[in-house]
Amino acid sequence: MHLDIPTVTFLAAVSCLSVALAMWVVAGRYPPVVARAMFRWGWACGLSAFGALLVFLRGTLPDFLSVVVGNTVIVGGFAMAYHAIRVLHERTGLSDRLAAAWVLVCFVLYWTAFELNRDINLRIILVATLKIPVLALIVRELWVGSQRGRRAIEFMLLSVYLLYALVSALRALNVMMTSALDLDSFLSDPVQQFSFVAYFLTLSVSSLFFMLALGEVLTAELYQRATTDPLTGIYNRHAFEELALREISRAQRTGRYPSMLMVDIDHFKQINDRYGHTAGDGVLRAVVGAIQGALRQQDFVGRWGGEEFCVLLPETGRIDALHVAERLRGSVMEMPLSMVAQPVTVSIGVSSPYAHECSFTAMIEVADDALYKAKFGGRNRVVISSV
Numbered sequence: 001m002h003l004d005i006p007t008v009t010f011l012a013a014v015s016c017l018s019v020a021l022a023m024w025v026v027a028g029r030y031p032p033v034v035a036r037a038m039f040r041w042g043w044a045c046g047l048s049a050f051g052a053l054l055v056f057l058r059g060t061l062p063d064f065l066s067v068v069v070g071n072t073v074i075v076g077g078f079a080m081a082y083h084a085i086r087v088l089h090e091r092t093g094l095s096d097r098l099a100a101a102w103v104l105v106c107f108v109l110y111w112t113a114f115e116l117n118r119d120i121n122l123r124i125i126l127v128a129t130l131k132i133p134v135l136a137l138i139v140r141e142l143w144v145g146s147q148r149g150r151r152a153i154e155f156m157l158l159s160v161y162l163l164y165a166l167v168s169a170l171r172a173l174n175v176m177m178t179s180a181l182d183l184d185s186f187l188s189d190p191v192q193q194f195s196f197v198a199y200f201l202t203l204s205v206s207s208l209f210f211m212l213a214l215g216e217v218l219t220a221e222l223y224q225r226a227t228t229d230p231l232t233g234i235y236n237r238h239a240f241e242e243l244a245l246r247e248i249s250r251a252q253r254t255g256r257y258p259s260m261l262m263v264d265i266d267h268f269k270q271i272n273d274r275y276g277h278t279a280g281d282g283v284l285r286a287v288v289g290a291i292q293g294a295l296r297q298q299d300f301v302g303r304w305g306g307e308e309f310c311v312l313l314p315e316t317g318r319i320d321a322l323h324v325a326e327r328l329r330g331s332v333m334e335m336p337l338s339m340v341a342q343p344v345t346v347s348i349g350v351s352s353p354y355a356h357e358c359s360f361t362a363m364i365e366v367a368d369d370a371l372y373k374a375k376f377g378g379r380n381r382v383v384i385s386s387v
C-alpha cells in the first residue's frame with residue numbers, strides 16, 4: 001500500500017478549511033458560549049489548514065516557509081483547538097497563554113534546527129515531539145474539564161488526541177532508530193506516511209467530536225432556557241407542571257401522595273408602584289430565596305405566574321404540609337430586604353392529598369381556592385384544603 005504524503009497533506013488542508021469556513025459562517029447564530037467556542041475551533045481548523053498547505057507546498061515555497069512556519073502553524077492549530085475546548089468548558093486562563101507561548105518556543109526550535117542542522121531526521125523528531133505537550137494539555141483539559149452529559153463524547157475526543165500523541169511519539173522513535181533520511185526515503189517511509197494519515201484523521205475526527213460536544217452544550221443550554229424562569233432561576237410553569245405530573249403519577253403507584261402550596265406575595269402591585277419594577281424584581285428573587293431556604297431537599301418550586309409560586313412537597317401529608325407552609329411564610333417575613341422599606345409577606349394556599357382524587361388539576365384548583373381564602377382572610381396566612 002502506498003500513501004502519498006503530499007496528497008494526504010493537501011486533503012488535510014482542504015478538509016480543515018471547509019470546517020473552518022462552516023464554523024465561521026454559522027457560529028453567530030448560536031448562544032454566546034457555543035458561538036465563542038465555534039469561532040475558536042474555526043481558527044484552529046483555519047490554522048491547521050494553513051499549516052498543512054505550507055507543508056504541502058514544500059519545494060514550491062522556500063523551505064523556511066514550508067518547514068519552519070508550516071510546522072509552527074500546525075502546532076498553533078492544536079494550541080487554538082485547546083483554547084476552543086477551554087472556551088467551551090468556560091475555563092480559560094493562564095494555561096491558554098502557556099499553550100500560545102509554547103507555539104513561539106516551537107518556532108524558535110524549528111528555526112534553530114533548520115539553520116544549524118540540515119539533517120532531516122532531527123527536524124522530524126522535533127516536529128513529532130514538540131506538538132506532544134500541546135496534545136497533552138488537550139487530553140488533560142478533556143479529562144478534567146468535561147461535565148456531565150457530554151463526558152462520553154469528550155472522552156472520544158480525548159482518545160483521538162491521545163492516539164495522535166502516541167503516533168507522534170512512535171514517529172519520533174522510529175526516526176531515532178533509522179539512518180539518515182533524505183526527502184525521497186522520507187516520502188516512501190511507511191511510518192512517515194502513516195503519521196500524515198493520522199494527522200489528517202485527527203483533524204477530521206476531532207472536528208466531528210467537537211461538533212457533537214457543541215451539540216450537547218447547546219441542548220443543555222436550550223433545555224435550561226426552556227425549563228427555567230430567567231428572573232428567579234427556578235422552574236418555569238411548564239417544567240414545574242411536568243415534574244409535578246411525574247411525582248403525582250409515581251404517588252398513584254406508591255400511595256404516598258404529595259401536597260401542593262400556592263404562594264402569592266401580598267400587595268405586590270403596591271411594592272412595584274412605590275419602589276419601581278427593579279425593586280419589585282429584587283423582592284421576587286428574595287422571596288424565592290426564602291422559599292428555597294425553607295424547603296426540604298425533595299421539594300421543588302416553580303414560578304406559576306407574576307408573583308405567584310407553586311411548591312410541590314412529595315410524600316407529604318396534611319400536618320407536615322401545614323408545617324412547611326408556616327415555616328415558609330415565617331422565612332419570607334424575616335428575610336432581610338434592602339430594596340424596599342416595608343415588610344413583605346406571602347399568603348399560602350395548601351392542597352393536601354386525598355388518595356383517590358389526587359390529580360394535578362385538582363390540586364392546583366384546591367390550592368388556588370385555599371389561597372383565595374387566605375387573601376380574603378386578611379393575607380399573610382396559610383389556609384389548607386383537601387383535594
Ligand SMILES: Nc1nc2c(ncn2[C@@H]2O[C@H](COP(=O)(O)OP(=O)(O)OP(=O)(O)O)[C@@H](O)[C@H]2O)c(=O)[nH]1
Nearest residue numbers: 264265266267268269270272277280281306307375
Ligand atoms: N417587578 C415585577 N412585577 C411583576 C412581575 N410579574 C408580575 N408583576 C406585577 O405583580 C403585580 C401583581 O399585582 P396583583 O395581581 O394586583 O396582586 P397584588 O398587588 O400582590 O395583590 P394581592 O395578591 O391581592 O395581595 C402586578 O403589578 C404585576 O405587574 C415581574 O416579573 N416583576
